[in-house]
Amino acid sequence: MTRPPARGARRLTLLALFTAIALTIFMVEAQIPVPIPIPGVKLGLANIVTVYVMFVLGPGDALLVLSARVFLGAVFSGQMSTLLYSAGGGLLCWLALCLLRRVLSREQIWLCSPVAAIFHNLGQLLVAAGVMKTWAVLAYLPYLVMAGAAAGLFTGLCAQVLIRHLDRLV
Numbered sequence: 001m002t003r004p005p006a007r008g009a010r011r012l013t014l015l016a017l018f019t020a021i022a023l024t025i026f027m028v029e030a031q032i033p034v035p036i037p038i039p040g041v042k043l044g045l046a047n048i049v050t051v052y053v054m055f056v057l058g059p060g061d062a063l064l065v066l067s068a069r070v071f072l073g074a075v076f077s078g079q080m081s082t083l084l085y086s087a088g089g090g091l092l093c094w095l096a097l098c099l100l101r102r103v104l105s106r107e108q109i110w111l112c113s114p115v116a117a118i119f120h121n122l123g124q125l126l127v128a129a130g131v132m133k134t135w136a137v138l139a140y141l142p143y144l145v146m147a148g149a150a151a152g153l154f155t156g157l158c159a160q161v162l163i164r165h166l167d168r169l170v
Contacts, residue, residue: 014057015064022049022069023076030077040124041147044117044155046073047093051113051159054097055106056167062097066090084131085124092123109163113156117148 026046034042046069054062070090074083096119100112121144128137 011061015061018049018053018065019068019072022046022065023072025049026069026073027076036147038143038147041144041151043151044120045158047113047116047120047152047155048158048162050093051097051109051116051156052162052166054094054101055109055159055163059094059098059101063094066094085127088127089120089123092126093117093120095119106163110153110156110160113159114149114152117152117155118145121145121148
């Protein structure tokens, strides 16, 4: 008879699995051309994993998976210059998810992803403003808010379905 894995080993395995899934989704999505004529807009499908981990495993684990995905995504895509932008956006996204996790029920998870996507876009623009030393880049925010809200709604609905169907497995 085999012993069940220790809590630490189980957690580490889950975090590695979710990081691998998020990274794979990120890398595949990076290869798909986006039909929207707004530069930098994409669905952000890897965020489905972040939202799932946030609500199932908690904020600390979500930050670990997000951080690993952002760093490894920059390394594997060969675009280390995007690391700062992704980290800034990811951190604001994570903070928004932490706050929303406290006020939304598990049946309302789909609502948090559009807000998180908007905060991700805001974080990236704030980094860009710092790098370029101009606030003019914030003029791009209204376009990113619209695109982020739409993409976030889609990813939020996907995360909601995943949580409903995979909750018993984790």
